[in-house]
Structures are given as structure tokens and as C-alpha cells.
Amino acid sequence: MTEVTRAADVTEQAEDAAAARSRLPDLTYTEAETDLRSAVRSVLEERATAAAVLARTETPDTYDIGLWRTLASQVGCAGLLIPEAHGGAGASFREAAVVCEEIGRAVAPVPFIGSAVIATAALLELGVADLLGQLAAGATTAALAVPFESVPMVRPEPTVRLAGPGASDQPGTYRLTGSVKGVADALPADWLIIPADGVPYGVYLVAADAEGVRRTPVTSLDMTRQLADLELDGVQARLLGAGPAAEKAVATALRAGAAMLAAEQLGLAERALDITLAYVKQRYQFARPVGSFQALKHRFADWWVAVTQARAASRYAAACLAADDPDMAVAVALAKSVCSDTAVLAGQEMIQLHGGIGFTWEHPAHLYLKRAKSSALALGTADRHRAALAALVNLPPA
Amino acid sequence: MSEADLAEGLRAQVREFLSQHDPATTERLEFVRARFDAGLAWVHYPVGLGGQGLPRIAQKVVDAEFAAAGAPTNRPERNGIGLGMAAPTILAFGDDEQRARWLKPLWTGEDIWCQLFSEPGAGSDLANLATRAVRDGDHWVVNGQKVWTSSAHIASRAMLVTRTDPDLPKHKGLTYFGVDMTSPGVEVRPLRQATGEAEFNEVFLTDVVIPDTDRIGEVGQGWQVATGTLMNERVALGAFALPREGGMIGFSAKTWREHPERRTAGLHDRLLRLWAAAEVSRLAGERLRQQLAAGQPGPEGSGAKLVYARLNQEIADLQLELLGGDGLRYSDWTMHRPDSADFYGRDSGYRYLRSKGNSIEGGTSEILRNIVAERVLGLPPEIRLDKDKPWKDLPR
Numbered sequence: 001m002t003e004v005t006r007a008a009d010v011t012e013q014a015e016d017a018a019a020a021r022s023r024l025p026d027l028t029y030t031e032a033e034t035d036l037r038s039a040v041r042s043v044l045e046e047r048a049t050a051a052a053v054l055a056r057t058e059t060p061d062t063y064d065i066g067l068w069r070t071l072a073s074q075v076g077c078a079g080l081l082i083p084e085a086h087g088g089a090g091a092s093f094r095e096a097a098v099v100c101e102e103i104g105r106a107v108a109p110v111p112f113i114g115s116a117v118i119a120t121a122a123l124l125e126l127g128v129a130d131l132l133g134q135l136a137a138g139a140t141t142a143a144l145a146v147p148f149e150s151v152p153m154v155r156p157e158p159t160v161r162l163a164g165p166g167a168s169d170q171p172g173t174y175r176l177t178g179s180v181k182g183v184a185d186a187l188p189a190d191w192l193i194i195p196a197d198g199v200p201y202g203v204y205l206v207a208a209d210a211e212g213v214r215r216t217p218v219t220s221l222d223m224t225r226q227l228a229d230l231e232l233d234g235v236q237a238r239l240l241g242a243g244p245a246a247e248k249a250v251a252t253a254l255r256a257g258a259a260m261l262a263a264e265q266l267g268l269a270e271r272a273l274d275i276t277l278a279y280v281k282q283r284y285q286f287a288r289p290v291g292s293f294q295a296l297k298h299r300f301a302d303w304w305v306a307v308t309q310a311r312a313a314s315r316y317a318a319a320c321l322a323a324d325d326p327d328m329a330v331a332v333a334l335a336k337s338v339c340s341d342t343a344v345l346a347g348q349e350m351i352q353l354h355g356g357i358g359f360t361w362e363h364p365a366h367l368y369l370k371r372a373k374s375s376a377l378a379l380g381t382a383d384r385h386r387a388a389l390a391a392l393v394n395l396p397p398a
Numbered sequence: 399m400s401e402a403d404l405a406e407g408l409r410a411q412v413r414e415f416l417s418q419h420d421p422a423t424t425e426r427l428e429f430v431r432a433r434f435d436a437g438l439a440w441v442h443y444p445v446g447l448g449g450q451g452l453p454r455i456a457q458k459v460v461d462a463e464f465a466a467a468g469a470p471t472n473r474p475e476r477n478g479i480g481l482g483m484a485a486p487t488i489l490a491f492g493d494d495e496q497r498a499r500w501l502k503p504l505w506t507g508e509d510i511w512c513q514l515f516s517e518p519g520a521g522s523d524l525a526n527l528a529t530r531a532v533r534d535g536d537h538w539v540v541n542g543q544k545v546w547t548s549s550a551h552i553a554s555r556a557m558l559v560t561r562t563d564p565d566l567p568k569h570k571g572l573t574y575f576g577v578d579m580t581s582p583g584v585e586v587r588p589l590r591q592a593t594g595e596a597e598f599n600e601v602f603l604t605d606v607v608i609p610d611t612d613r614i615g616e617v618g619q620g621w622q623v624a625t626g627t628l629m630n631e632r633v634a635l636g637a638f639a640l641p642r643e644g645g646m647i648g649f650s651a652k653t654w655r656e657h658p659e660r661r662t663a664g665l666h667d668r669l670l671r672l673w674a675a676a677e678v679s680r681l682a683g684e685r686l687r688q689q690l691a692a693g694q695p696g697p698e699g700s701g702a703k704l705v706y707a708r709l710n711q712e713i714a715d716l717q718l719e720l721l722g723g724d725g726l727r728y729s730d731w732t733m734h735r736p737d738s739a740d741f742y743g744r745d746s747g748y749r750y751l752r753s754k755g756n757s758i759e760g761g762t763s764e765i766l767r768n769i770v771a772e773r774v775l776g777l778p779p780e781i782r783l784d785k786d787k788p789w790k791d792l793p794r
Contacts, residue, residue, distance in 0.1 A: 281776070298764070305770070334678055393673065398665070
């Protein structure tokens with residue numbers, strides 16, 4: 001049935017070209033973005049091999065801070081989103097998304113999203129110049145102290161509150177008490193940015209090694225991004241912002257985090273596909289490469305198609321964030337829902353299509369599955385983001 | 399020259415053309431013929447053949463300018479196959495005489511083209527086709543049957559692939575023609591489909607005489623020419639992004655908004671999943687277009703077609719459930735013969751049935767998955783038992 005063509009589409013082209021075309025941003029990669037990708041990839045290919053990443057998950061230092069310093073100083077990843085005036089690179093979420101894709105490809109244990117995206121976005125919103133300068137230099141990292149499963153569209157209920165000042169405190173001193181469970185990228189952080197209830201509700205800054213702070217590593221589903229439980233007992237804190245400005249900073253940071261996590265999921269899905277493809281081309285059973293069986297070929301085709309769709313969604317979200325586009329909320333909800341599903345599909349397919357070896361500890365497939373599933377649960381599940389979409393595009397529930 | 403300069407220059411050319419050919423008073427055919435002669439038909443085509451050898455992207459400037467002036471059109475909706483598939487084939491494989499003879503009436507719509515490729519015994523395995531062309535001096539005599547031919551009943555010319563040497567392996571013994579559909583021995587019969595309509599035809603060829611001057615490409619080169627035609631089919635999947643909810647999902651979103659009484663939690667979940675998938679596929683289509691803007695169609699388009707077919711079917715299925723009792727009714731089973739394919743135009747029941755063809759026409763979804771697996775992902779090709787045997791010895 002080759003004779004059918006899209007006559008209706010030809011009609012559109014000719015009759016209604018201008019009207020039918022809704023303006024969409026550039027969804028490809030610019031030359032500068034491709035160069036940045038190469039720079040990040042060459043570092044990760046050397047320093048975040050599958051064997052190295054796997055080995056590190058069984059050590060006490062699950063985050064590779066040495067690698068992070070290299071990415072921060074050599075490639076300039078730490079200050080991508082920070083304006084040049086504060087010592088950053090003055091780039092945009094388009095470039096940050098490319099870095100996330102590469103980190104996802106390597107399932108690299110570095111705090112890019114927690115520090116250079118989420119904490120940075122909050123500090124930018126609050127205008128905390130001194131800390132932005134430190135982060136841009138890559139010397140220190142910060143983490144926003146909210147559970148990793150926080151949903152961007154929902155204000156996280158603070159589990160930390162202002163405590164009364166100590167007996168010897170100067171007026172204007174703030175102290176925080178409470179706990180936050182399951183915070184991403186807090187283990188290697190130098191600074192914790194903490195939303196807390198009280199008068200005022202606000203976002204506060206605490207040194208991670210301050211007296212009264214306890215960070216307990218969590219045995220996490222994904223040990224390439226190990227979570228931490230935080231406990232604060234009358235810890236001295238600096239107020240960064242209060243009231244609606246603080247709420248907006250948290251919401252903005254989480255939305256940026258969700259969009260960049262989607263880019264990470266895209267990279268993960270793409271690399272899982274690459275690795276699995278290479279395997280089925282050289283693995284022989286029945287005297288043939290297993291990749292020559294149509295049952296497998298069709299699964300690969302569907303997987304590849306899913307990655308092309310995820311890429312479009314992820315690029316659109318990055319472009320909308322970069323341009324402060326009014327469609328940003330829709331774009332992020334689309335990207336996080338689609339990329340979460342695609343990453344989990346990729347993790348599952350990677351294991352199944354490798355057969356027995358894919359189910360072993362020594363093979364990295366489980367690292368991809370665990371990071372995929374964890375990131376799908378983080379910063380709003382696909383379902384949560386679709387529910388957000390329902391409100392945004394006027395498709396109310398039953 | 400910058401893109402802006404190029405666009406401004408083209409706009410000036412169109413204005414100059416319009417000043418000499420008043421769109422309000424010039425007869426339609428006269429107007430479009432003159433537009434062709436002025437090189438403003440398809441500006442990416444060569445000079446002298448309706449174009450100016452410009453980048454493909456410049457065409458939208460010209461189209462927009464003519465549309466804004468309310469100019470008469472070449473009625474492209476009637477000749478989608480001609481414009482989208484025959485024309486690039488003639489340009490790539492035809493000789494100078496054929497280009498000069500065929501492209502102008504094709505563009506103006508005086509010649510509607512159809513495509514005589516598939517046969518009852520050659521669907522996915524197109525190269526197995528059996529329609530025979532036998533040479534007799536300076537012409538050919540053709541016998542066979544073609545099927546799934548849209549527009550055959552209004553077409554004056556057709557792209558035809560025939561077998562000219564049954565002793566060669568199947569891909570090697572084919573030859574391509576541009577056949578005159580008014581020739582004696584060409585019989586067109588409607589082919590009714592599941593929707594009740596006859597959007598397609600069967601075409602019977604009995605001792606049809608084709609002059610050798612209507613052969614496109616060399617004798618035995620038919621497979622390469624046909625492949626070139628089909629490459630254009632896959633990119634014909636819309637050159638512009640529809641607006642959000644511009645496709646089939648728009649009907650379902652509208653029904654959902656207008657009928658709160660039909661909403662259930664299960665339908666809501668399906669609707670949101672499909673809405674998101676449809677919107678993302680719109681973005682992916684735009685990304686593909688941006689990638690292809692300067693380049694040639696590649697196998698990546700197969701991925702877009704796979705998504706499109708699946709989504710259309712799933713959305714059309716959801717839509718019937720959103721309609722409840724109305725989903726039990728159908729508009730009209732009378733056999734009509736529309737001039738062009740219309741996937742959306744009628745009611746939900748029609749779309750439900752018509753979309754079932756989307757995963758068959760233009761390459762089945764199974765064949766497209768093979769194409770993606772082999773040509774995009776580099777997986778080993780299917781094991782072929784028919785590649786080196788003479789066509790006449792293949793089991794069938």
C-alpha cells in the first residue's frame with residue numbers, strides 16, 4: 001500500500017503555510033552546545049568508566065568529588081547558569097541540559113543537578129551574590145534541602161522550623177531545628193539551602209559542617225546519586241529570602257531541576273541503547289548475532305523511536321527555560337513525564353536484551369535501571385506531571 | 399546572501415509578478431502557468447523548470463506572499479502524489495526532454511499523477527512485482543494489475559514500475575515509466591475499503607503501449623528510481639508543524655471539555671497520556687524538519703511515521719469511548735470516491751476505521767521497524783532467500 005500519500009498535508013503546506021505553522025524554538029543542538037558535549041564526554045569517558053562508577057558505589061565516598069572538580073574547573077560546568085558578573089559562564093539551560101545528558105550517559109556520581117542547577121537556580125532567584133561566586137568557581141557545592149521526591153508544582157511542606165535563639169545569640173540570629181529525609185546531592189555539599197517554617201517562612205543557609213547538622217547517608221536504590229537524611233538541632237542559619245520570594249525560589253529551583261533531570265534521563269536512555277546495541281551485534285546464539293532476530297530488532301526500533309520523542313520533549317523544555325517562555329510549565333511537565341517513562345523503559349530493555357549478563361552485578365545495566373527508576377520517582381513522577389499538565393491545558397479530571 | 403536578503407528579494411519578485419498578473423482578474427490556469435514560467439512555482443527547482451535553484455526553505459516565503467495576495471493556487475490538494483513524489487522523481491531520474499514536458503503541467507495541476515507500484519502479490523515485498531513490460535522497437539507493451547492506487551480515477555499520468563527481465567534477480571529486472579493513463583488498455587476500478595469509501599483503485603493494464611520516450615531512468619534501473627520516489631513519500635509527512643491540538647487529539651480534547659458527564663478517571667489517564675504523546679510527537683516532527691531543512695530525507699522519517707500511525711489509532715479508539723452511545727453510530731456506508739485522502743474530515747467512526755490503514759500504507763509499521771533497525775541502528779539485515787535467484791524461479 002505504497003500509493004497513499006499525505007495529500008491533506010500537502011494541502012496544509014500550500015494553503016495555510018503561515019497560519020498552520022506555530023512558532024517553535026530551535027530543538028537541535030548548536031555548534032557551541034556540541035563542543036560543550038565533547039568536552040564533558042571526554043572527561044567522563046576517562047574518569048567515569050562503568051567499572052569505576054560501579055566500584056565507587058561500594059565505597060564510603062559514593063560521590064566523585066575529584067571528578068566534579070575537574071568538570072567544574074576544566075570544563076566550567078559549575079557556573080554554567082551563573083551570570084558572568086558573578087563569575088559564571090552566563091550560559092543557559094540549553095547548555096546545562098547538554099551537560100545533564102552526558103552525566104546521564106555515564107550515570108556519573110557528580111552533584112551537577114543538585115548544586116549547579118537546583119541550588120544555583122534558587123540562589124539566582126534570591127540574588128545571593130557571594131555564594132553564587134563560590135559555586136561558579138567550583139570550589140564549593142550546595143544542595144537545596146528538600147526530599148528528592150518533591151513535586152515541582154507542589155510547595156514542599158517544610159519539616160524544619162525556626163528555633164528560638166540561643167542565650168548568647170546576637171539579635172537577628174536564626175537557628176533551625178528539624179529534619180529532611182532523602183536529599184539528593186547533599187552528601188558532598190558544603191552548603192545546605194533550607195526552606196523552613198516560622199516567622200518568617202524562608203529559605204536559610206547553613207554550612208553543612210556546622211555544629212548541630214547531622215547528615216546520614218541513605219542506603220539508596222540508586223547509589224550513583226546517594227541520598228542523605230538531614231537532622232538539624234538548633235543550627236545557626238543565615239536568612240536568604242522570606243515569604244513569597246522564598247516560595248518562588250524553591251518552586252523555580254525544583255522546576256529547573258525537573259527539566260534538567262529529564263535531560264539526564266534522555267542521556268541515560270540513549271547510552272543504554274548504544275551499549276545494548278553494541279552487545280547484540282557481537283553476541284552470537286544459534287550461529288547468528290542475536291541482534292539479527294526480528295523480535296529483537298523491532299524492540300530496538302521502538303526503543304530508538306522513544307528516545308527520539310524524549311529528545312524533542314527535553315530540548316523543548318530546555319529551550320523554554322532558556323528563553324523564559326510562557327509555555328515553560330507545559331514544557332517541563334511534558335519532558336519529565338516522557339523522559340521518565342523512556343529512561344525506565346531503557347533500563348528494563350538494557351537488562352532484558354543483554355540476557356543473563358545483564359542481570360549480574362558486574363555488568364553496569366543495573367546502574368542504569370536504578371538511576372532511571374530513581375530519577376523517575378524524583379521531582380515528580382510521570383503521573384504527577386501529567387496531572388499538572390491536565391490543569392495547564394484545561395483537561396480537568398473526572 | 400543572507401536569509402533575510404533572500405526573502406526580501408523573493409517578496410519583491412512576487413510583488414512584481416502580481417503587478418503584471420492581477421490575481422483578481424487573471425484566469426486561474428493562465429495565472430499558475432505564468433507563475434511557473436516566472437520561476438516562482440517551487441523555487442528550489444532549477445531555473446527553467448519553475449524554480450530558481452534556491453534552498454527549499456525559501457519556498458515558504460513565496461507561498462505566504464501569494465497567499466496574502468489571495469492569488470489562485472495550483473490546487474495542490476488534488477495532486478499530492480504528483481507534487482510530492484512524481485516531481486522529485488522526474489527531476490532526479492528523468493531526462494531533459496521529460497522534465498520540460500512533464501513538470502509544468504504537473505505543477506499547474508493540468509496533469510494529476512498517480513502511482514502504480516503495489517500489486518496483489520507485491521505489497522511489503524514491492525520488488526516482487528509481476529506487471530510485465532515487453533519491448534517492441536521504440537515502444538513497450540505492458541500487462542498486469544496494480545492496486546491501492548489513490549487518485550487513479552482523476553489522474554492523467556502515472557509512475558509505473560514494471561518487470562522487464564524475469565531472468566534477473568528481482569531488484570535488477572525492473573524498469574520505471576511515466577505512463578499516460580488515457581492510453582487504451584488502462585482500466586481503473588474503485589477499490590472499496592473498510593470505511594465504505596473507495597479512496598483507492600485497482601488498475602488493470604492490458605496490452606498498454608508506452609513509448610520508450612516515457613521511460614524514466616535506464617532499463618533495469620527501476621528499483622533505484624522507485625526507491626527514490628518512496629524516500630519522498632516518507633518526508634511528505636507534513637512540511638510544517640501543526641498547532642498544538644492540531645491533529646486528531648484536538649477532537650478528543652474538545653469532547654472532554656464539552657462533556658463533563660462522560661469523564662471517568664480511566665479515560666482521563668488515557669487522554670493525558672495521548673495528549674502528551676501527541677504534543678511530543680509534534681515537537682519531534684518539528685525537530686526532524688529543522689534537521690532536514692538543509693539536508694536530504696533519511697530513514698529517520700520512518701520513526702515519525704511509526705509514531706503517527708500508532709497515535710492516530712490509539713486516539714481514534716479513545717475518541718469512540720468518549721462518545722459513548724454516539725460511538726455506536728456511523729455516518730454513511732455509501733461508497734464515495736473522494737479525490738484525496740482525508741484522515742480527519744468525517745466523524746469519529748470514520749477516523750477509527752481509516753486510522754487502521756495508517757500502519758499499513760506507506761510502509762507497514764513492521765517494515766518500518768526493520769528499516770529503523772537496519773538503516774538507523776545498523777542491526778543485521780533480514781536473512782534473504784530471494785536476493786540472487788532469478789525472479790522467475792522464486793516461490794509464489
